[in-house]
Amino acid sequence: MAAKEKKDVKITVCDASQKMIDLARDKGIETSFDRAASMKPCPIGAVGSCCKHCAMGPCRVPAPKKEGEPQKTGICGATAETIAARNFARMVAAGSAAHSDHGRGVAEVFLLAAKGEIPGYGIKDVQKLMQVAMDFGIDVENMSVDEIAVKVGELCVAEFGRQHGEITFAKRAPLKRRELWRKHNMIPRGIDREIVELMHRTHIGVDQDYKNITTHAARAALGDGWGGAMIATELQDIMFGTPVPIKGNINLGVLKDDEVNIIVHGHEPLLSEMVVVACQDPEMLAMAKEKGANGINLAGMCCTANEILVRHGIPIAGNFLQQELAIMTGALDAMVVDVQCIMQAVKDVADNFHTEVITTSPKAMMEGARHIQFEEHDPINTAKQIVTAAIENFPNRSETTLNIPEQKEDMVVGFSHETINYLLGGTFRASYKPLNDNIIGGRIRGIAGVVGCNNPRGVHDEDHLTLIKELIKNDVIVLTTGCAAMACGKEGLLLPEAAGKFCGSGLAEICETVGIPPVLHLGACVDNSRILIAATAVVKEGGLGDDISELPAAGAAPGWMSEKAVAIGHYFVASGVYTLFGTTFPTLGSKKFTDYLFKGLEEEWGGKWDFEPDPIEMAKKMIAHIDARRKALGIDKARERVLMDMEMRRELDAV
Ligand code: NFS
Numbered sequence: 263m264a265a266k267e268k269k270d271v272k273i274t275v276c277d278a279s280q281k282m283i284d285l286a287r288d289k290g291i292e293t294s295f296d297r298a299a300s301m302k303p304c305p306i307g308a309v310g311s312c313c314k315h316c317a318m319g320p321c322r323v324p325a326p327k328k329e330g331e332p333q334k335t336g337i338c339g340a341t342a343e344t345i346a347a348r349n350f351a352r353m354v355a356a357g358s359a360a361h362s363d364h365g366r367g368v369a370e371v372f373l374l375a376a377k378g379e380i381p382g383y384g385i386k387d388v389q390k391l392m393q394v395a396m397d398f399g400i401d402v403e404n405m406s407v408d409e410i411a412v413k414v415g416e417l418c419v420a421e422f423g424r425q426h427g428e429i430t431f432a433k434r435a436p437l438k439r440r441e442l443w444r445k446h447n448m449i450p451r452g453i454d455r456e457i458v459e460l461m462h463r464t465h466i467g468v469d470q471d472y473k474n475i476t477t478h479a480a481r482a483a484l485g486d487g488w489g490g491a492m493i494a495t496e497l498q499d500i501m502f503g504t505p506v507p508i509k510g511n512i513n514l515g516v517l518k519d520d521e522v523n524i525i526v527h528g529h530e531p532l533l534s535e536m537v538v539v540a541c542q543d544p545e546m547l548a549m550a551k552e553k554g555a556n557g558i559n560l561a562g563m564c565c566t567a568n569e570i571l572v573r574h575g576i577p578i579a580g581n582f583l584q585q586e587l588a589i590m591t592g593a594l595d596a597m598v599v600d601v602q603c604i605m606q607a608v609k610d611v612a613d614n615f616h617t618e619v620i621t622t623s624p625k626a627m628m629e630g631a632r633h634i635q636f637e638e639h640d641p642i643n644t645a646k647q648i649v650t651a652a653i654e655n656f657p658n659r660s661e662t663t664l665n666i667p668e669q670k671e672d673m674v675v676g677f678s679h680e681t682i683n684y685l686l687g688g689t690f691r692a693s694y695k696p697l698n699d700n701i702i703g704g705r706i707r708g709i710a711g712v713v714g715c716n717n718p719r720g721v722h723d724e725d726h727l728t729l730i731k732e733l734i735k736n737d738v739i740v741l742t743t744g745c746a747a748m749a750c751g752k753e754g755l756l757l758p759e760a761a762g763k764f765c766g767s768g769l770a771e772i773c774e775t776v777g778i779p780p781v782l783h784l785g786a787c788v789d790n791s792r793i794l795i796a797a798t799a800v801v802k803e804g805g806l807g808d809d810i811s812e813l814p815a816a817g818a819a820p821g822w823m824s825e826k827a828v829a830i831g832h833y834f835v836a837s838g839v840y841t842l843f844g845t846t847f848p849t850l851g852s853k854k855f856t857d858y859l860f861k862g863l864e865e866e867w868g869g870k871w872d873f874e875p876d877p878i879e880m881a882k883k884m885i886a887h888i889d890a891r892r893k894a895l896g897i898d899k900a901r902e903r904v905l906m907d908m909e910m911r912r913e914l915d916a917v
């Protein structure tokens with residue numbers, strides 16, 4: 263196969279992954295890396311210039327090759343900017359739908375759990391329950407915890423189908439932001455409603471004003487970030503526990519050659535929480551022994567992994583592009599999937615090994631895979647069936663195809679915004695003040711959120727790591743989630759020791775004093791809502807402006823690929839954040855629309871989009887933005903003094 267000749271092309275910076283890719287190529291097993299090499303993206307579709315919203319088309323409207331040539335429109339007359347904006351908006355709609363449907367699933371299970379109808383599920387974080395209850399205006403003084411939980415569950419479920427008013431969590435945003443949202447009619451009325459309306463507006467012959475489409479796309483995206491995703495995070499925390507710093511391991515080396523290996527892959531923690539319990543069940547362990555295994559080893563992949571890692575320290579086998587590679591180890595007895603980011607190709611790779619692919623969601627089945635449906639009234643029973651299937655498959659493993667790479671790295675994870683509060687402020691006076699003071703004083707130059715996927719169109723993990731190292735070298739503290747967080751874990755960036763190794767002197771000093779890594783793992787992609795809350799807490803603490811857009815902060819997704827990433831990017835922009843994507847950008851076919859996203863929006867919303875494929879340039883742009891915000895806040899001089907201090911100290915040391 264052609265893929266063999268490409269062996270010397272760099273495709274990953276992860277040694278374990280490289281080993282498995284080489285193995286797959288030697289065995290003639292195709293992976294996404296090979297398909298990405300042989301299938302070039304369609305140059306018209308990649309930049310948003312193809313419309314297939316009706317059967318008069320598909321219409322292609324690429325930018326004219328020569329100056330003076332007319333710009334084509336679609337058969338209906340839709341302009342290139344309308345087409346690009348509609349395509350972009352549909353990505354936002356799909357991404358928001360994915361997160362929000364996850365959130366709805368959590369809310370429904372939460373409600374059942376609150377009513378005491380799910381054995382094993384209950385309320386773990388009462389304090390957070392109270393906080394959320396107060397956001398909803400529930401009379402917490404006169405109700406029992408159980409009654410409050412039921413009410414919170416009902417109100418959260420209702421947020422999705424709400425038709426009027428404003429979604430509840432929008433009021434968590436800084437006042438100035440809310441006023442701006444109101445001015446532009448951007449506060450979501452209900453989570454589902456805005457997504458449905460966005461699909462309507464992008465149907466043939468409806469909204470033909472790219473700016474108007476962009477604004478409504480923001481309304482739908484805000485319904486994700488401050489709605490569906492935030493509900494998912496909050497209710498998961500209440501039900502399963504709010505993460506606190508915990509140790510974990512990451513990379514394919516977490517798989518064990520003498521134990522039953524199960525990977526839970528996908529996004530929702532609802533079932534995997536119980537798989538964690540089932541794997542520790544004495545009956546299950548005895549069954550595993552009987553089959554000749556020394557135990558049951560559970561690991562995660564993608565965001566399901568992040569969910570059970572931050573709450574239980576369950577190891578992570580890898581990020582998005584490692585899902586096929588985990589099967590290549592020959593050591594995987596079951597790959598259990600729920601929803602989102604599951605490549606259909608896992609089944610094809612699994613057909614070469616004994617690995618059983620088990621689907622669990624009625625929303626996400628796969629031809630040829632075994633389906634064990636998640637029974638939400640009795641998750642422990644479903645979990646035990648799954649673990650039993652894996653154990654029974656263990657004897658089918660072949661020693662000759664066993665190839666577990668040794669790579670695994672330690673990490674410290676679980677930095678919810680509450681934890682950041684405690685760690686930096688102290689247990690007795692939890693507060694964001696020390697963080698703000700250090701930003702104002704210049705030891706911390708600014709805050710960056712670096713999140714998102716892997717994309718085989720670039721080198722696996724490389725851009726994340728290059729960008730993040732450059733940021734922390736320049737004293738920018740990094741908050742991370744999703745597959746970006748996993749790339750950091752594999753590189754050792756999620757360890758407190760990373761501070762001394764990679765950081766500028768200001769940030770290193772803070773990390774060493776507090777004992778935190780310079781890159782803080784906040785969880786799964788739905789937990790980007792934690793970043794919004796942390797940013798808001800920084801604003802509310804004072805001294806750094808009145809709005810998120812005034813903070814010395816920026817966001818990036820250098821290796822994005824999913825529609826969810828576009829939804830996240832758009833709610834960050836609409837929340838006032840300068841947000842950059844790498845790899846590719848889906849609107850470049852229309853200069854007019856792209857200019858609006860990259861320049862025009864800032865005037866209206868305070869945040870804007872940008873595209874930068876080079877990670878070092880991306881870091882420079884983020885730092886330049888951070889410095890501009892520092893200057894606007896009048897705190898640029900403080901940083902110069904800090905740097906002088908450090909320089910002087912070094913000189914003194916040298917004497
Ligand atoms: Ni996020 Fe999680 Fe990863 Fe991208 Fe997919 S796993 S929700 S979408 S690929 S970061």
Ligand code: SF4
Nearest residue numbers: 313316319321336338
């Ligand atoms: Fe073509 Fe317009 Fe139909 Fe799109 S909606 S396919 S641009 S005719």
